[in-house]
Amino acid sequence: MMKPNFKLVPVFLFIFLIGSIHPCNAATVEVGKKKVRVSTSESDAEIFVNGKKIGSGSAEVLVPKDDCVTVTAEKVGFLFESIEFCNQKGMASPPKTHYVEMRRDDAFDASVQTDIANVDIEFKVSDMSKDKAWKLINQIVLNYIDVIEMTDKETGYLRTAWSLQTFKQNTIRTRMIVKESNSNPLVFKIKLVSEESGNSMTSVKSDHLYKEWDRVLRSYDDAIGEFQARVK
Numbered sequence: 001m002m003k004p005n006f007k008l009v010p011v012f013l014f015i016f017l018i019g020s021i022h023p024c025n026a027a028t029v030e031v032g033k034k035k036v037r038v039s040t041s042e043s044d045a046e047i048f049v050n051g052k053k054i055g056s057g058s059a060e061v062l063v064p065k066d067d068c069v070t071v072t073a074e075k076v077g078f079l080f081e082s083i084e085f086c087n088q089k090g091m092a093s094p095p096k097t098h099y100v101e102m103r104r105d106d107a108f109d110a111s112v113q114t115d116i117a118n119v120d121i122e123f124k125v126s127d128m129s130k131d132k133a134w135k136l137i138n139q140i141v142l143n144y145i146d147v148i149e150m151t152d153k154e155t156g157y158l159r160t161a162w163s164l165q166t167f168k169q170n171t172i173r174t175r176m177i178v179k180e181s182n183s184n185p186l187v188f189k190i191k192l193v194s195e196e197s198g199n200s201m202t203s204v205k206s207d208h209l210y211k212e213w214d215r216v217l218r219s220y221d222d223a224i225g226e227f228q229a230r231v232k
Contacts, residue, residue: 032065034087038073040100045075063087063094071098077109078102079169107167107196111215116224117194118212120179123228125186130156133186133231140230141176144223149175156180156188164204165217171202173210174220190227192220 038047043057049069054061063069068086081102085094125133134153141148147161158178165172177191196213197206 032087034063034085034094035096036061036063036071036085036094037097038071038100039097040073040075040081040102042075042078042102045073045078045100045102048072048074061085073100073102075102077105079105105167105169107170107172108215110165110167111172111213111217112221113215114221115214117192117214117216120189120191121224121228122181122187122189123231125188125231127232130183130186133188136231137178137188137227140223140226141178143226144220145174145176162204166201169198169200171197171200172213172217173197173204174217176223188227188231190224192216192223194220 037058038061039058040047045057046053047055047057047059049061049071061069061071063085065087066089068084068088070082070084072083073081079102081100083098083100085098086092087094128136131153134156137158138148138151141158141160145160145163147163149159149161151158156179158176160175160177162173162175165174173195175193177193179189179191181187181189194213194216195210197209198211199209202209
């Protein structure tokens with residue numbers, strides 16, 4: 001009669017324990033986390049968690065135990081939306097769902113995209129004297145920006161002061177610069193400078209907070225065309 005092999009029992013017991021412990025460890029990773037289903041009114045709005053994109057239009061946000069996460073929604077032409085969810089004692093528990101109503105960006109709607117912002121646009125004067133052209137240039141400039149910061153007819157240089165406009169999440173400053181680039185034939189260059197800060201109520205003097213904007217406010221959209229049509 002064959003004797004039972006009891007040496008196999010520890011091996012089977014070890015395999016059983018490994019199989020039962022592993023799932024438990026995997027489950028404990030999720031313990032304490034809260035899930036929030038975030039959706040936006042714009043189906044293609046990008047959703048970020050702590051700066052990392054997790055989806056568009058709708059996404060599941062995990063809020064770790066004893067922690068907070070910042071969720072943002074972004075889309076060109078709309079305001080930047082942000083909300084913080086916390087999973088901490090003494091604070092309101094994160095909701096199961098959160099809906100973000102995207103709002104139109106007022107700075108975007110008040111402007112147009114253009115390839116003539118922040119570049120020198122050249123126009124040649126052939127049918128009028130420099131004095132007449134210079135007078136007309138000043139008149140056109142003042143139709144758009146009513147403060148001229150510097151002007152010198154002899155060198156053919158003019159620069160306006162900054163014109164400032166504040167929006168909900170942006171500040172736009174605009175100025176015009178005119179330079180005589182050649183005297184014979186008479187040629188001028190005009191630059192429509194358009195800059196944004198990315199924040200509301202930015203001081204016009206805070207140069208380090210502004211950067212070039214590839215858009216111009218609609219109130220200046222016709223300026224370059226008017227120079228080209230009238231000063232010639």
